[in-house]
Every structure is written in structure tokens, then in C-alpha cells.
Amino acid sequence: MSHKNAIVLPWLFIGDKKCARDRQWLRSLNIRYVVNTTPPRTEGGVTNFFEKDSDLEYLRVPLRDLQSEALAPRLPPAMAFLERARIREDGAVLVHCNEGKSRSCAVICAYLIQTHGLQLEQALRAVRRARPQAMPNDAFLAQLTKLDKHSTVGDEAAAAAAAAA
Template sequence: MQLQTSPLVISESPFFSDLFSSPLWLIHLLLSTMSSRDKGSSSSPAMDNETYVKNRIQELVRLIKVARVYRQDNVPSLIQQGLYLGSFAAASNKNALKSCNVTHILTVASSLRPVHPGDFVYKVVPVVDKEDTNLEAYFDECIHFIDEAKKQGGSVLVHCFVGKSRSVTVVVAYLMKKHGMTLTQALQHVQSIRPVANPNAGFIRQLQDLEKSLQGKQESLAHCQV
């Protein structure tokens, strides 16, 4: 008995719909990345067919996720006047950035590079989204960058890849340090505007350390004024 197979209908799949509705330059970039990884990996007996297929599937899933973010989350989220938060797609959307009066872009990611270097002032913080990443070490310079953008009458977009963990951590730290918010207040404010916001556990601990440090300074100041 001969098995009947039906062809894959790409247009009816939401995954492939997301992928192929993205700009051609994005698809080309991602496919090039996949291809370069293949060239850089040496074939060995340990790399059997099953492992190879699994790796390719993982790459394809990542590509689809990237395309979906680009399609569905490409506009900056206004956190407060002069301060926006978003994904790499928002940082790529030049028209939206200009309409928001964004003049500065703070990229909190090691794998992303400025997309429009001639149009905006960039700062890149090369960190990965892992619990053991010391993002706290960059808080002061990130806050200074945001303040400078505002002082110049512009606005700043803080972004990472998805706009969920690294960039959120920096924005929360800014609200805590510059506006006297508690960690809970700052995070809830950001999440009310951008529900996807969810720093990893390591970043939360660093924000808790910042909160303790700020509380200690306030107590010391109050003690000196007595």
C-alpha cells in the first residue's frame, strides 16, 4: 500500500507566515548566520545525522522566533517621557524611532550591532542574557547615557533582543535610582506598559542589591540630617 503525502502549505502556517513576511534583508542575514555556522563546524563521527537534524531544527526555530518578533514587536514602548523600551525590531524601525523623537539608542546585548549608525547616537553594552552576567557593573554608565540624551532634548530607546530581560533590567535600575522607586514599583510600572518584561533571576538579584544600596544611602543621609 502506497502512503499518500500532502505537500507542506507554507502560506497556511503561522510560523512560516511570520518568517516570509519579514524583510528580505533580515531573512538573508539569518540564513547567512546559519550557513556560516555550518562552515565553521567540522564534521566528525560524533556529529551523526540525528544531531545534525536537531541542530538545524533549533536554528530554524530561532529564525522563526526572530521573524515573529520583527513582525509583531517593532514599535518602541514609552516608559516615561524621553525613555523607551523595546526589542531589536523596534531598534531597527527607523520611521517609528524618528516619530518618537528617539535620538539615542542603548543596546544591551553582545550579539547586536547598530543598525542606523548615521542617524542615532549609540551605546552598546556587550552582555548576554544569563543569570551569572554582571549587568549591575554597567548600571551607572547606562543611567548616564539616558540622562545625557534627555538633557540634550532627545529621547533614548533601551533595547536588547526581545526587550524582556537585559534592557528591562537597565530601565528598572534607572527608575529606581533616578526616580526613587522601589524594585517592585519600577518593575510593575514597566510590566504594565510592556507585559513581556521579565528579567532573569540573576538580574533580579542584582536589582535587589541595588535596592539595598539605595536604601542604605537614604538611611545614611537621614541620619546625617538629624
């Protein structure tokens, strides 16, 4: 099975449940970390297919693709998990949801806004290059817009550049 264009960053991939269940694909990309952005299986979420494998580490970020779902309370563990995986440099990360459209896209956009200083439009473009059908639901978009406006990463970088000049 081929999951083309799933690369957001060299170490960060976006996908759906089919990607998450394709062990050969995960291995071929050295994916060692998986962020499952669905509720627990008992509540209709996607299974952590290889949770018992010692070479994969999972984080479940239990989001429902609903207009009433709040992203902010769920983001800190996801951001920490992604940063830890990035710093370790010992494997790539797959962020997935059921269809690879809304929840996984929202979490990756939040990460790009918070840690890379991208504006929401830039973050969405980066994710959609990897997965053209990706698009957070309207409520997630509104929350990401607020996150973008409150992000100080870009401001800090601009201030540091101005101070160095």
C-alpha cells in the same frame, strides 16, 4: 509597524530588535538615543542598525542574558547616558535588547531605582506597563534586589522632606 505601549517615561522607551530597526518608528517618537544592551554583533548581539546616522547616538551595554552575568560593572555608563539624554531634552531614548524582555528591562529598572528612588517592584511595574512581557532573568532580579536595598535616593528624599517639615 506599530510598537504600542513602549513608553516607560515620556522620554524613555523599551523595545526589542524590531523596534531598534524600525527607523520610521524611531523618528516618529523623536528617538535620538539608543541603548543596545546586547554584546557586539561579532559575539551574537544585535546590530546598531543606524549607527552611521548623525541624528542617532548609540551606547552599547554588552550584557548576555545569562545567570552568571554581572549587571553592576555595566550600569555606570548606561546611567550616565540616560541621564545626559534626559537633561538635554533634545530627544527620546530607546533601550533595547534582542527580545525586549530581560536585559533592557534590567537596565531601565536599575535606572528607575537609582535615579527616581523607585523600589524594584515599582520599577518592574512601570516597565511592564510599557512592555508586559518584560521580566529580567533570575540573576538580574537578584542583582536589582541588592541595588534596591542599597539605593539611597529614596532615603535622601525622605530625609530632605523631613528636614523641610
